[in-house]
Amino acid sequence: xxxxxxxxxxxxxxxxxxxxxxxxxxxxxxxxxxxxxxxxxxxxxxxxxxxxxxxxxxxxxxxxxxxxxxxxxxxxxxxxxxxxxxxxxxxxxxxxxxxxxxxxxxxxxxxxxxxxxxxxxxxxxxxxxxxxxxxxxxxxxxxxxxxxxxxxxxxxxxxxxxxxxxxxxxxxxxxxxxxxxxxxxxxxxxxxxxxxxxxxxxxxxxxxxxxxxxxxxxxxxxxxxxxxxxxxxxxxxxxxxxxxxxxxxxxxxxxxxxxxxxxxxxxxxxxxxxxxxxxxxxxxxxxxxxxxxxxxxxxxxxxxxxxxxxxxxxxxxxxxxxxxxxxxxxxxxxxxxxxxxxxxxxxxxxxxxxxxxxxxxxxxxx
Numbered sequence: 001x002x003x004x005x006x007x008x009x010x011x012x013x014x015x016x017x018x019x020x021x022x023x024x025x026x027x028x029x030x031x032x033x034x035x036x037x038x039x040x041x042x043x044x045x046x047x048x049x050x051x052x053x054x055x056x057x058x059x060x061x062x063x064x065x066x067x068x069x070x071x072x073x074x075x076x077x078x079x080x081x082x083x084x085x086x087x088x089x090x091x092x093x094x095x096x097x098x099x100x101x102x103x104x105x106x107x108x109x110x111x112x113x114x115x116x117x118x119x120x121x122x123x124x125x126x127x128x129x130x131x132x133x134x135x136x137x138x139x140x141x142x143x144x145x146x147x148x149x150x151x152x153x154x155x156x157x158x159x160x161x162x163x164x165x166x167x168x169x170x171x172x173x174x175x176x177x178x179x180x181x182x183x184x185x186x187x188x189x190x191x192x193x194x195x196x197x198x199x200x201x202x203x204x205x206x207x208x209x210x211x212x213x214x215x216x217x218x219x220x221x222x223x224x225x226x227x228x229x230x231x232x233x234x235x236x237x238x239x240x241x242x243x244x245x246x247x248x249x250x251x252x253x254x255x256x257x258x259x260x261x262x263x264x265x266x267x268x269x270x271x272x273x274x275x276x277x278x279x280x281x282x283x284x285x286x287x288x289x290x291x292x293x294x295x296x297x298x299x300x301x302x303x304x305x306x307x308x309x310x311x312x313x314x315x316x317x318x319x320x321x322x323x324x325x326x327x328x329x330x331x332x333x334x335x336x337x338x339x340x341x342x343x344x345x346x347x348x349x350x351x352x353x354x355x356x357x358x359x360x361x362x363x364x365x366x
Contacts, residue, residue, distance in 0.1 A: 023114040023363070024095075025146055027169055028158040029088060030108035035062040036099065038080060039087040045070075048077040058087075061099050063106050068099060076101070085172050093171040094120070100157070109158045110171075115183050117169065118142055122179035124168040126334050131341035134334075135182035137350045140360070141332055142167055143183075144190040144200035147363065151197075164302070191351060192361040193223045200355065202332040205235035207309050207325025209274040210354065216294055216328045223355045224330055226274050231343075235335035237326040240306050244319050249300055253282070256299035261286050266312050266319055269293075276308040276329065294328075302327075331355065 030036055038045075039058035047053055053070060062069040067076045078099040085092040088108060095112025118139055122128050126138050145167060150159040162169040191198045199221065201213070206229050213224035232238060250263040262285025269279040269290065277293035293308040310323030332354040340350050348360055 024111055025114045025117050025150060025160065026158040027110045027112075027117065027160045027162050028107065029093070029097075029110050029162050030106060031102065032105040033063075033108070034105050035060055036106055036108055037061075037087070037089050038097065038099075039090075040080075040082040040085065042083045043080055043086065044082070045078055045080040047075040049075075053078070061106065063101055067101050068106070088171075091171045092173045107157060110162075114143065114146060115187065116172075117146065118183045119175050119180050120172050121167055121169045122182060123174040123176065124170050126338070128176050128178035128182065130338045132178070132182060133345065133347045133350065134338045134341035135178060136186050136347040137332065137337050137341070138202075138334070139182045139186045140189050140191060140347065140351060141200040141202050143186070144197055145202075147190055147197045148199050186347070188362040190361055190363055191223075191355055191358045193355075193358045197361075197363075198223055198355065198358055200332070201328070201330040202334060202354075203325075203327025203329055204333075205232040205238055205326050205335040206329045206333040207232070207238060207275075207307060207323075209329075210331065210333055211274050211276060211329030212272075213330050215272050215274070215276065215278070216330055223358050225356065226329075227354065227356065229333050229336045229354075231336035231339035232325075232333050234339060235326070237306060238324060238335075240321075240323055240326070242304055242306075242321040242323075244300070244304070244321070246314070246317055246319055249319060252300050253296075256295070258282075258289070258291065258299065260284055260289070265314055268312065274309075274329065277310065280312075 037058050037060055043055060045053045045055055056071060061078060064074060067074050068078055070078055079096055080086055081096040085094050086097050088097060093110045094116050095110055098109045098111060100107050121142055122135060122138060128135055146160060149166060153159045160166040191200055209228055210226045212226040214220040246263045250260050253260045260282060263282060265283035267281040267283060268277060269281060272278050279290050279292050280296060281288050281290045297305040297308055305321060307323055307325035307329060309325050310321050312319055312321050337350050
């Protein structure tokens with residue numbers, strides 16, 4: 001799907017420009033909380049009728065039957081801003097904070113300029129102390145991913161989650177000058193394919209080969225085909241092991257909707273060209289069930305089963321997993337990008353390697 005922005009393609013060197021300060025992004029910080037704390041210096045807060053609220057800070061905003069409880073009154077929405085930043089549950093956020101009631105509690109959304117969001121994101125996703133070309137590559141793909149999602153969710157209350165469901169973002173507390181430099185030196189730059197901003201998926205480390213998008217989400221994208229990557233060998237999570245009780249695995253599978261009773265064995269099935277498992281078979285007291293390896297990983301926990309490139313053996317009541325890589329494996333390998341930057345590649349070369357066929361472009365406006 002093409003993103004409806006004015007895109008200018010680069011030929012040769014990359015020009016520099018100022019960040020797009022009117023280019024706003026909306027990020028969900030909290031979903032379903034019963035209450036949140038709001039604090040800051042010089043806070044201005046408006047209710048749903050546009051009336052300024054007198055605040056006794058720090059403020060506890062609570063979900064009540066008819067909306068939000070704020071300083072003894074009930075409102076349908078609270079929008080707050082401050083000259084520097086606001087504190088939400090003790091963490092700093094730039095821009096504005098919008099709090100509304102939802103079916104399961106509070107929805108807290110941070111709206112701010114896209115590049116300010118990116119400066120806060122860098123140290124959540126990688127370290128700004130990595131080589132600058134790796135930092136710049138991260139800035140471009142995070143911007144590309146955000147722009148794509150903003151268009152895809154243009155009619156939704158927010159564009160992005162602040163977790164691994166989209167991109168990890170924890171506000172402005174861990175901003176630094178190197179993160180800001182990486183964002184500023186790539187201001188407005190995105191990756192494009194066939195005239196549209198790409199879905200710039202990325203992950204921690206691939207374990208030797210990145211993954212094709214259809215092997216994870218079922219749809220092929222020409223710029224996410226999977227490439228050899230011998231650059232992430234220094235990643236701390238390249239090799240991993242995990243021992244889990246079979247009863248725990250069974251419980252987590254049931255919580256994810258699988259009908260599993262009396263799990264006895266896990267037998268590995270087919271592997272794809274990247275070496276990752278396509279499926280596996282659960283042997284239970286009532287029979288056998290073959291399920292996709294990607295769904296198994298998400299059910300048991302993506303931080304526990306770190307990739308679908310694993311082996312498993314059963315020892316008594318436990319399953320012993322050993323694997324390589326961390327993440328879904330699609331798109332840029334962050335640890336691979338770090339090594340390529342250390343080897344002297346610039347961010348353009350890094351991006352073209354992990355997203356073949358893409359072009360570096362600049363968004364010139366909404």
